[in-house]
Amino acid sequence: MPNQWAPNPPKEPLKAHAHRYWLMGLTQPKILEALKDHFDTSTYGLGMTTFKGWMREWKFEGARKQGHTVESIHGPIQDIRVRFPTIGSQEIRRVLLNDMEIKVPKDLVLHYLRLTEPDAVRARRSNAKMVRRRFYSAGANHIWAVDQHDKWRRFGLFLHLATEPYSGALLWLVCWWSNSNPRLVTHQYIMTARRLGGIPLITQSDLGSENFGIANAHTSIRQHLDPSLRGTLQHKWMNKHNNIKPEIAWKQFRVRFAPGFELLFDEGLDKGWYDPGNTLQRLVFRFLAIPFLQRELDSYVYRHNTSARRANKHKSLPHGIPDRIFEHPEKFGGKDYKIPVSEEVLRAAELQWAPPDHPVFELVPPVFAEFISSVYAEMGSPTVEFESFWNIYLVMLTLAQQRLPFCPAVQAVLDMYVDAPDAGENNDIPLMAHENVAELGLNGIPAAHAIHEMQAPVAEGIEQVQAAPAPEDEDDDMDYYIEEEFIERDEELGEDVDGTARPEAIVYFSSDEE
Known part of the structure; x- marks a missing residue:
């Protein structure tokens, strides 16, 4: 008699995925x-007993x-x-799990x-006043x-x-x-698009020349893929303090990550170990600090x-783990508006707006890199950690x-060296000429004429968003997401007395999928 159950999928390929979801706390x-999502369910089956x-x-x-x-x-x-002297209980649990698997x-x-x-x-409760902001996102x-x-x-x-x-x-x-050279920002945009295999509908930033590169690169790619967009800028400029989501991310960073590392680096300044005005000290510090910090920042991003x-019944944007929502928005009642882009197109934009040899x-x-690398090798190439940073720096x-x-x-390089932003480089990439900025609906929702077949669901909601009444009266058919942000006026993000961070946003929406 044939087995009525489907065979189990190969085990080893699933281990890394299971580990990732375990670290998410699922x-x-x-x-x-x-x-x-990682095996063919029409061919294989996996029961709870076997999985446990x-x-x-x-x-x-x-x-x-x-x-x-x-x-x-x-x-x-x-x-x-x-490393993190100010974080509360929730963030401590995240670090324990992701860094130590505890x-x-x-x-x-x-x-x-x-x-x-x-x-x-007790001190982690904050009475900071909040400034109310509203943010819209289609998916x-x-x-x-x-x-x-x-x-x-x-x-x-x-940063x-x-x-x-x-x-x-x-x-x-x-x-x-x-972070003022537009090529740096454009480089991150290109690398992220390459990693994800696509780009968003629009990019958004404060108005500043450091963002002209990403505005140009994104607009160029969008116009290449859709010639009907020519003459429009596919980038949204925000007034001061209105670029809400990054502002909140920086607030969280200032509370959760920055204090311990500021204490670490201030120690070097206060004790005279490090003078940023001394070229040798600045380059040795940079050689050690930037790779060390980037590892820590990568861990922070992963966490x-x-x-x-934290769950919030008023929140409009989906509840859940950001990576899961980003990778599978359809499972949270949303849509993915990513525009696929080939490597050939990304490479062309990179060569024009962020040439790797700059x-x-x-x-x-x-x-100096060759010189200081030999010094580091002579020391045995020690791993730079929080506790050992200044010891390694001083020996080096x-x-x-x-x-x-x-x-x-090397001495000649030190005598002549000035950081590239101050060395007469033309850092100000001019903004491409456009007939007009791409018409946008309220708070960045693309207007109907600029949205084509793949973005049609956004265009369908424009009038509804623009006419959206107060939260208690919202139209039940609204199919996109309104987030009300409360940004603190001071430098601290409040936490509850139990030590966990208070939600930085109160959000709402009405939808037939809620």
Whole structure:
């Protein structure tokens, strides 16, 4: 008699996917459901009993199975506190899970924090006033919103990020020695489009010459793919403080990530170890700090994109894990408006607007890179960590100073070197000439005449959005998403007394799919 059940799918190819969903904090039934996207369900079947056996074999255990106590989490949390001294219980759990694969119940972390830092728990409640903002998003890849961050200028470090507002995902968060050169921003856009295999309908940023490159590149690609868009700019400029989603992302960054690293780098400034005005010190610092920080930022982005935000019954944009929403918007009642783009087209845009051989993409000058890399190798190429950063820097600086008299070519570079943004480079890429900016509906919804067949669902909603009444009276047929943001006036993002971050947005919508 033939077996009535379908055979199990190959196990090993599913392990990496199961591990990713486990790190997202999904339950076993939800992991099993998500895994069905990764094998042919018409050929294979996978039952819960078999799957639980696989999870045990892979050591992907739940919080109860791991059985942690206040004593067992003390060491890991104290290690986390070195890097992230201000985060609350929810973010601590994310770091424990994603960085250490430690799964702990929320109540246990709260109990630990109330025992060890009761004053800090109470202080995390903020009474900051909020400024009300409203944001509209039609679906995944409708908008990519970008913004820069200059608050680490005193270290010679600059940051840039992009958000996908519908899902809440961070598309990139990068650190470099400049963020004012438009080629840098365009490079991140091209790399992200290459990774995702497509681009959004429109890009969005503050008005500034550093964003002319991404506006030009995106518009050029859109016009190449759809000649009827010629004469329109496929980029939306936002007035100061109205680029809402990146503003909120920076607020979260300032609270969750920045404080510990600012303390670290301020120590070097305060003790005289690092003077950004000294070219040798600046280049040694840059050689160590930027790759080290980028690893930490990549982990931060991963935690953000794989962790569900706090549930909010008023929220209009989908509840859930940003990566899951971004990858499968249809499972959350939404649509994906990504426009596929070939490598050939991306390469052409890259060569024009962000040529890879431009000096702005050099971490340090090539001659100095060869010199300092040999010094680093002589030290045994130690891994740069939070606790070891300044020790490695000081040893490397001492060795470099000892070698420098015997390396006239390197000394000549130091004598002549000026950062590319200040070296007479033409950083201001002019904005392409257009007959007019692409007509937009309310808050960035593309207008009907600029939307073609693949974007038709957005155009259908334009009149409804523009005429949308107050939340309690909204039309039940509205099929896109309105988010009301509350941006704090001060520099801190409030947290509840239990140590977890308060939601930074209150959102609403009415839909027949809600």
